[in-house]
Amino acid sequence: MPTRQLSLNLFIYPDGHHEAAWRYPSAEIARLTDVSWFQRLAQQAEQVAFDAVFFADGPVLAENIEYAPRFRLEPITLLAGIAAATSRIGLIATASTTYHQPYNLARLFASVDHQSRGRVGWNIVTTTNDAAAFNFGLDAHPSHAERYARAQEFLEVVTGLWDSWEDDAVLADPVGGRYADPAKIHRLDHEGRYFTVRGPLNVPRVPQGRPVYVQAGSSEDGRGFAARWAEAIFTAHQTLPSAQEFYCDIKSRALGLGRRPEHIRVLPGLSPFIGGTEAEAKRLQAEFNDLIQPGYSLQQLRQMLGVDFTGHDLDAPFPRHLIAPDNSRAVASRFQVVLDIVDREKPTLRGLLHRLAGARGHFVLAGTPEQVADHIETWFTQAAADGFNIMPPWLPGGFEAFADQVVPLLRRRGLFREEYARSTLRDHYGLPRPESRFAALPQRRAS
């Protein structure tokens, strides 16, 4: 059995993850709607054998579009464009169970898994931005609990759709005149609280059986959902103990549900500023922080905490007492992360904005390549991570520094592959290819 290996994703924000990345002098701001920009980034990640590229999404325009390129090309179609320009790297797109119909979404991902020959992952979200509701005829964004209840049922439906063609349903027998065996193509006849879906899907079973299920929830509901469904988890932690608690909790929950813990890859975010010396890296980080705009940063903070700090003195201590214990208007996965930073580091408001500017609450590390590799090795070997979602502060330079200077160190330490062993995303992550639930029925086995 091979040594346990790191998984590394490149999480692509078009301009990079630092909120002022687009203002950095080398930024190629005119190319952010250009598919060749994303194809190049994916090719660069493929050259160093990264597991996947990863795209966030949400079906609503960000409020802070004035201050940064926070539009969103629809990411599943973007994966199809990237698939055509790559051959091995995994391709993960975010899509919301709250604002999609399962039959349509199942088809979109199935089509791209075929096009990429088995490289697709779905980052399952329930959407945090309240305003999305108004684009879909709702008076209000459904509650957290409601969104997760719908997500559970959504997953049951799309899993059934992806399973609806057994692997050997296609006969492709031109002489006998039979293209497919209808006995191996199944209806779901699903009737639930949120969905009634007959099926079958109108697409043959995909190369990976199903896309890889990725998830990022950290609330109680989110963790329960992840333990049941997720095969890779994207998560935000500022300290080793916090990451270890999460890692252990998720793996325990999965074990409790009869799953093998190694079949859930836990991947914290990591945004590295890399320099020849630590001081040089910190100078680089400061260069970016000097470009932030409080109007943007305060909107971000409001989303994370549910409180608007506009008008407060940026250089006074952060007004901790204004944060209500009720965080129902906040992003669950960030609320505690930010409070922990505040309690631990006692920053000014401006200091907190700088602290969060790099990656919206994900871990930002300014250091030498060795320091970055040490951090990765520590978390990987001390039960905090199976790998990382690398979130370069700016692109492509921030990623190139990681690929050129950190990846070789990780390889020298035996932590990361020299090249791809196989070709699907399931292969890269070491995940099994699921059998169709219909193929697993006893009566089908007997026939």
Added chain:
Amino acid sequence: MPTRQLSLNLFIYPDGHHEAAWRYPSAEIARLTDVSWFQRLAQQAEQVAFDAVFFADGPVLAENIEYAPRFRLEPITLLAGIAAATSRIGLIATASTTYHQPYNLARLFASVDHQSRGRVGWNIVTTTNDAAAFNFGLDAHPSHAERYARAQEFLEVVTGLWDSWEDDAVLADPVGGRYADPAKIHRLDHEGRYFTVRGPLNVPRVPQGRPVYVQAGSSEDGRGFAARWAEAIFTAHQTLPSAQEFYCDIKSRALGLGRRPEHIRVLPGLSPFIGGTEAEAKRLQAEFNDLIQPGYSLQQLRQMLGVDFTGHDLDAPFPRHLIAPDNSRAVASRFQVVLDIVDREKPTLRGLLHRLAGARGHFVLAGTPEQVADHIETWFTQAAADGFNIMPPWLPGGFEAFADQVVPLLRRRGLFREEYARSTLRDHYGLPRPESRFAALPQRRAS
């Protein structure tokens, strides 16, 4: 001003349009889920400067999957994969207004119009297959009138979303720190019978302003809808007078709505069997017809006429009296076409199945390259067509014959371009790039 030119689309059914194409000895049946298959077909069409490739769609599995590869890769993602392998040819995908949410669909097409630099068209359908309803939580497929009412409102919404960013909304000013001008990004605040959508879209305005609107309705509702919205119309006619009636009616209706008639391209379907002599072409057609399977053909016929003829004597005269005058269970665009064939040609049931096997009611022509070119020239110059949706009986051979033998004749006659003059689908079709409805507001012009 250049001479009026033909528009030619390649309508791609994965294996070809003849219902037994996949059984033809040269069929590459194993490649039909392979994006490189579709990329190659599009590249071949691009080499002869076709206007576009065209994909049908429906969100339900065809009943006759047993007898032919009638699955459907989701076509918008497929366009994205093809866009990456081509640079000039237009890319048209079908999507249903009955079974999509406008915000999601607007994003999918916007993303592919960006990826292709302005080559996307949307074939707007309301879906004819009743069974789609059961994949979307409905008890029954909405009525024809209901579907068209929803389609009208759907078009108003997505048009507003595609218009929601004015062309100059993106400032991309890193020094000033302003990425976009919020005064040029507009909410719709649409509240209608079917949809409530706030907007704006979360994607900058697309290269073409909006995708090209393509449509295929032929009912009264369908013609009204087309006259209002369509920029290209795909239509089925078996005779020159029928095509002329349709052509003239659509152009008149458009004129009546204040549109310019040349801004609606009328494109009948044409499925050519090409041979060195007419007899050779007819022998080729007979070879394909010998491969059809009545089980498949009778299902097709049932969809077109709303009547199941299974069990009837294939070699007796077609039982015309069984067709009810009420065609509510039939496909509106085919019902009359098929009845006209029956009344004109008095075929046996088998003869009718052969007649329809080539292209589901579209015009099938077995002849020499000259005969095919003559047909095209006649319809084009006698107010029956602005071009054609070419539906090769099998692929790639059926298309290669047209490209190699018919296209040169059309060029010699001055009917078809030698090469692309410009690069968007709107350019190829000679359509204007629409201005954003918000940019056209007087108060905005004044500011």
